[in-house]
Amino acid sequence: LGMSAGTIWQKRFASGGDxxxxxxxxYVGGxxxxxxxxxxxxxxxxxxxxxLIFAMAWLVLVLSIGAIFLLMLMIRGGEMSKVASLFYLVPAVTxxxxxxxxxxxxxLVQIVGMAIATLGVGLATAQPTKNQPTRARASR
Structure with missing residues (x-):
């Protein structure tokens, strides 16, 4: 809930910031x-x-700095729904x-579940191809 609210707030009010x-x-808030x-x-x-040293290095360097920085880059450059759908890959990657x-x-159940989640994320984040017809919009 906190990440969802923070993502929406960042996209709406702070997407152009440093x-x-x-x-x-x-991190100060957390x-x-x-x-x-x-x-x-x-x-x-x-x-x-x-x-402890290995765990702290992993948590600080990979998860905290790397993953959150990557998340913020994706929020800045993309649609929130596509970025949010990537969270479904976290259990599979883990x-x-x-x-x-x-x-x-x-x-087998875990592997099938990972495949379904990966397919779903792929469908949710796929870019439309140039051959797909676009929907006509009604003029106002």
Whole structure:
């Protein structure tokens, strides 16, 4: 719900702004909420090890900086419905990454589901070909 509202707000009011500044303010807002939640619910104990460092590097560099910057570029340059439809690929891509990196097994139902989601996203984001007839609009 928050991402949908933020995407609509950005497309309508801030689509021409600086992407780095917009990303910074999104993280300031998100971090503010998470700091309050962590102070209220967490133990404040951190064990620094290789897994934590790898996870933090992945979360910061790939997901936070890379993915959000890419999302903002897509919002700026495209239709929101097409950008939003790409979110349906997240579970499939995550499952494939888990299969590659961690040896997770994929069953037939999961593979068929990924294929259906991928086909749906492809249909939703496809550009019309030049051979398709355009609909005539009624004049006013």
């Amino acid at each position: 992407l780095v500044a917009a990303t910074k303010w999104q 971090a503010s909420v998470m700091v309050l939640a962590s102070l209220a619910f967490e133990t404040r104990t951190v064990v620094v090890n290789g897994e 499952a494939v990454i888990a299969w590659i990196l961690f040896g997770e097994q994929l069953n």
